[in-house]
Amino acid sequence: MQIDFGNITAHERYKLLTAAVVPRPIALVSTLAPDGTVNAAPFSFFNVFSEDPALAVLGLQHAPDGTIKDTTRHILDRGEFVINLVDRQLAQAMAVCAARFPANIGEVEIAGLSVSGSQHIKTPRITEAPVSLECRTWEIRKITPTRHLAIGEIIALSARDGLIDPETLYFDMNAYDPVGRLVANSYCHTDDRFELSIPTWPDDFSDMTPDQHQTFNQASPRGKP
Numbered sequence: 577m578q579i580d581f582g583n584i585t586a587h588e589r590y591k592l593l594t595a596a597v598v599p600r601p602i603a604l605v606s607t608l609a610p611d612g613t614v615n616a617a618p619f620s621f622f623n624v625f626s627e628d629p630a631l632a633v634l635g636l637q638h639a640p641d642g643t644i645k646d647t648t649r650h651i652l653d654r655g656e657f658v659i660n661l662v663d664r665q666l667a668q669a670m671a672v673c674a675a676r677f678p679a680n681i682g683e684v685e686i687a688g689l690s691v692s693g694s695q696h697i698k699t700p701r702i703t704e705a706p707v708s709l710e711c712r713t714w715e716i717r718k719i720t721p722t723r724h725l726a727i728g729e730i731i732a733l734s735a736r737d738g739l740i741d742p743e744t745l746y747f748d749m750n751a752y753d754p755v756g757r758l759v760a761n762s763y764c765h766t767d768d769r770f771e772l773s774i775p776t777w778p779d780d781f782s783d784m785t786p787d788q789h790q791t792f793n794q795a796s797p798r799g800k801p
């Protein structure tokens with residue numbers, strides 16, 4: 577099956593892309609309203625982009641009624657935000673934060689969450705998050721009349737005690753339990769893991785016949801070289 581994106585609607589593209597590109601990490605983004613209310617909302621058009629500089633990207637679309645989302649407005653106003661990663665414990669509260677609340681209602685309290693001060697910015701992080709990334713806006717660009725692309729420079733990380741070895745900076749992946757977003761309301765855990773090492777050319781290929789090369793290339797993506 578082949579689908580030309582020029583021949584389908586934006587909604588159909590959304591359906592296809594959000595089902596094909598899975599699982600997506602979830603950023604529970606905290607921002608600060610002008611009156612000091614802490615806002616939190618999840619975004620799965622999100623990823624980290626680079627480490628030097630350390631950048632993260634967010635796809636912020638307008639609400640279905642055409643109004644700008646609070647998160648977008650606050651990032652435009654303040655030039656800073658916090659990306660709080662979502663784990664199993666935080667998943668239900670994350671869903672509550674996606675509900676459409678009036679601007680003066682703090683999702684954080686309604687979701688039963690609390691906030692803690694950030695290291696460098698005024699916007700607080702979500703205390704219950706396993707990992708939080710403090711961001712200063714690198715760039716926020718209006719891509720279309722109803723969508724912004726925000727790029728944040730990550731200037732600090734906070735992690736729950738026991739997640740990161742302070743000497744090696746390695747995460748304990750048995751202690752970290754992030755959830756990913758699949759299509760629509762379905763999510764996944766990340767505890768079905770496997771190891772895959774990258775073969776070295778030419779050493780790991782030298783005694784292979786052309787047929788074995790073929791088999792190796794087909795099998796290795798599934799972790800069974």
Ligand SMILES: Cc1cc2nc3c(=O)[nH]c(=O)nc-3n(C[C@H](O)[C@H](O)[C@H](O)COP(=O)(O)O)c2cc1C
Nearest residue numbers: 617618619620621635636637645646647674675676
């Ligand atoms: C798991 C999840 C992922 C979401 N990802 C996005 C996204 O990438 N972009 C977006 O504009 N809205 C996304 N939403 C919807 C927003 O979270 C929702 O519109 C929220 O109410 C916005 O809140 P705000 O007005 O406080 O910013 C997502 C919702 C959920 C539950």
